[in-house]
Amino acid sequence: MDYRQILRDLIFKISYEVSDDCRCLLNKAVEIETDESSKMILETIIENVNIAGECKQALCQSPGYLTTYVTFGDDFFISDLDQILKEAVIDATKAGYLRPSMVDPLTRVNSGDNSGRGVPNMEYEYKKGIDYIEIIPSIKGCGIELYNKVKVFTIPEMGDNFEGIKKFVLECVVEAGGTACLPSAIGIGIGGQLDVAAKLSRRAMSLRGWMQRNEDKRLAQLEEELLEAINSLNIGSGGTGGKVTTLGVNIETAATHTTLCPVAINFHCWVARRAGIRIYKDGRVEEISFM
Amino acid sequence: MKTYYLNIPLKDEDIAKLEAGDTVYLRGKLYTARDMAHYKLKKLLDNNGKFDEDLNGQAIFHAGPIISVNRESGEYKVISIGPTSSIRMDPYTDMVGKMGVKVLIGKGGMSDSTTEAMKKHTMAYLLAAHGCAAVHTQRITKVTHQYWMDEIGMPEAMWVMECDNFGPLIVGIDSKGRNLFEETRKSSKDMIEAISKQTHCKST
Numbered sequence: 001m002d003y004r005q006i007l008r009d010l011i012f013k014i015s016y017e018v019s020d021d022c023r024c025l026l027n028k029a030v031e032i033e034t035d036e037s038s039k040m041i042l043e044t045i046i047e048n049v050n051i052a053g054e055c056k057q058a059l060c061q062s063p064g065y066l067t068t069y070v071t072f073g074d075d076f077f078i079s080d081l082d083q084i085l086k087e088a089v090i091d092a093t094k095a096g097y098l099r100p101s102m103v104d105p106l107t108r109v110n111s112g113d114n115s116g117r118g119v120p121n122m123e124y125e126y127k128k129g130i131d132y133i134e135i136i137p138s139i140k141g142c143g144i145e146l147y148n149k150v151k152v153f154t155i156p157e158m159g160d161n162f163e164g165i166k167k168f169v170l171e172c173v174v175e176a177g178g179t180a181c182l183p184s185a186i187g188i189g190i191g192g193q194l195d196v197a198a199k200l201s202r203r204a205m206s207l208r209g210w211m212q213r214n215e216d217k218r219l220a221q222l223e224e225e226l227l228e229a230i231n232s233l234n235i236g237s238g239g240t241g242g243k244v245t246t247l248g249v250n251i252e253t254a255a256t257h258t259t260l261c262p263v264a265i266n267f268h269c270w271v272a273r274r275a276g277i278r279i280y281k282d283g284r285v286e287e288i289s290f291m
Numbered sequence: 292m293k294t295y296y297l298n299i300p301l302k303d304e305d306i307a308k309l310e311a312g313d314t315v316y317l318r319g320k321l322y323t324a325r326d327m328a329h330y331k332l333k334k335l336l337d338n339n340g341k342f343d344e345d346l347n348g349q350a351i352f353h354a355g356p357i358i359s360v361n362r363e364s365g366e367y368k369v370i371s372i373g374p375t376s377s378i379r380m381d382p383y384t385d386m387v388g389k390m391g392v393k394v395l396i397g398k399g400g401m402s403d404s405t406t407e408a409m410k411k412h413t414m415a416y417l418l419a420a421h422g423c424a425a426v427h428t429q430r431i432t433k434v435t436h437q438y439w440m441d442e443i444g445m446p447e448a449m450w451v452m453e454c455d456n457f458g459p460l461i462v463g464i465d466s467k468g469r470n471l472f473e474e475t476r477k478s479s480k481d482m483i484e485a486i487s488k489q490t491h492c493k494s495t
Binding site: 016036037041047048051052059061110112160161170174175177221229233238239240241269271 | 292312356371373375398420422423429444446482488
């Protein structure tokens with residue numbers, strides 16, 4: 001099987017096609033929005049999704065930052081996977097789908113082809129007993145990264161019924177305003193230490209569909225409550241007022257130490273550039289839906 | 292709220308009639324500039340240099356495009372272009388205003404220091420739909436030349452291009468001191484306290 005071709009196609013595809021859940025949520029958003037400016041922004045966004053998909057053209061001029069999530073078992077792995085993805089990114093850059101944007105963090109020297117130390121970022125997870133490898137590349141925009149925050153809460157700071165955490169999320173949303181390429185999705189990681197919460201926050205919105213609620217009932221309720229609270233702030237898609245500010249809130253948690261509660265807030269622009277495939281040991285290839 | 296079709300170069304009276312919330316479509320020359328191009332301009336002016344272009348009445352687009360270069364003819368072509376976050380260019384509004392620039396186009400809005408500079412120089416901030424490169428690219432008709440690409444790279448370089456029917460752009464900050472982003476931020480901030488108390492999800 002030509003894994004190189006499959007992965008190259010996958011990277012190309014996410015540069016011009018949003019995931020199915022995002023398309024569905026945008027169509028709903030334009031229906032309910034009443035603010036004139038924000039509605040106009042949503043209409044342009046939907047026009048953009050259509051043109052990009054039909055003409056196989058980059059959705060956004062910014063290639064954001066690619067993280068690829070890989071889940072594997074005992075029986076099957078694709079050797080050189082990170083190298084194959086590296087080459088796929090360089091190919092997509094040469095083909096004009098991704099703007100050369102990776103630079104050295106200190107010298108700011110641009111490599112010219114999106115290669116560089118540590119990129120594309122890979123996140124591996126081992127799962128016992130599976131006979132496939134699951135690969136989900138996710139491109140997340142970078143403008144809004146400026147407003148991501150991590151706060152390590154003490155127990156009193158958490159407040160009754162998570163009031164402290166809720167307030168923290170709302171303050172981050174207001175501070176980000178229209179810069180978040182609204183309507184955004186928000187990933188929230190809670191628990192572990194600072195690094196664990198931060199990783200969970202990205203996983204939350206990259207691996208799970210934006211309409212899928214957490215399996216834990218209490219967390220699902222908190223997700224819904226936060227979504228409703230954010231959308232009642234009247235920020236809108238343009239940051240100039242409106243009903244739809246955020247498309248989804250996804251929370252993931254991990255156990256933490258008794259003294260603390262780290263919370264990471266991670267914004268995702270509306271452009272859900274992600275797709276997933278499962279490649280089975282026997283050669284079958286399945287697409288993953290985010291609906 | 293009104294819709295205007297404006298030609299660049301823009302005059303003060305074109306800008307003075309715009310009100311926050313109006314819609315604008317532009318035709319004419321665009322200068323792209325983001326962090327590094329603004330920095331280059333500032334350094335040039337700080338050292339008493341003169342920029343080769345006359346920016347009177349012109350439009351700056353906060354954008355870093357993907358451009359292809361034809362190896363034989365040397366011609367440039369836009370592959371993809373869209374707005375970047377304008378807030379990073381906040382410190383430069385007064386500088387480009389003094390140079391005669393009339394509109395800044397970008398995403399996410401700018402702060403009250405820009406509102407003041409826009410009042411002073413009769414300028415406006417126009418919001419372009421974010422993440423919509425496929426749409427915006429169609430409105431660019433020609434790329435003529437660039438500044439500083441070899442030094443600061445493709446996205447950071449200043450690209451000079453022509454646009455037609457470029458929009459819809461929403462007037463986010465007008466020349467009379469209204470800034471819709473700051474107004475929205477202030478009113479939503481006031482709601483946080485009350486909304487975070489309306490909680491149904493119990494911790495125990």
